[in-house]
Amino acid sequence: MINSIRPTVLIIDDETKIRRLLSRSLDGFGFDVLLSASAEEAMFLLEKSKPDIIILDYMMPEVDGLTFLSEMRKRYSIPTIFLSARDEVRIKTKALELGADDYVVKPFSMEELTARIKAVLRRSRVNSEKAPEQTVHNGDLVMFPDRRMCRYKDADIKFADT
Incomplete structure (x- = not known):
């Protein structure tokens, strides 16, 4: 059975227009989206959530994408x-x-970026050494404790951190 949970993409880009474009487009392609305008905010989001993939801009104020990637990879x-x-x-x-798993140059095609995201996610799942995700089933309700999510029939429900 294919996991019907929408993958979560964390977009880290200081340009508001790019964040909005990516957010709308990726949502339409079946992804949940988290947005960050800075490396500091992104690290905070990483501590609070578990995105499946990150889209990272190189040129950001204060901390550039290469520095962020280097620090992020330590954890x-x-x-x-x-x-x-x-x-x-x-x-x-x-x-x-x-x-980095891939590098896309602006301007870009959303179809190509989406295909690259899906390809990286496929490879990361195949190569993952993580234990299988824990799930709890109760009729139409499926709970994913590690993601702090559940699914009831066709609706995904996310829970906030306490």
Whole structure:
């Protein structure tokens, strides 16, 4: 049976227009979306939630995407796709060496980005060494304690952290 829970994407980009575009588009493609305008806010979100994948901008104020990725990799192994206007091979190579799973250059096609997200998620699930997700079933109700979510019939329900 295919897991019908929508994957969660954390978008880290200082440009409001890009965050809105990605959020609307990815929601339409079947993803839940978390938004962050800074590296500091993103680290806070990572501590509170468990996104399935991160879309990370390179050029951000205060802490750039490469520095964020390097620090994030010390604590998390969440698949990450860089999204940047920077097209230099040196930067792409550095991002991949630091642990990025892919690198997409702006401007980009939403269809291509979505396909890349799905491909990275497929590979990360196949290569994952995590234990299978714990689920509890009770009739039409399925609970996912690790995600702090449940599903009743066709509706996903998320619970806030306490």
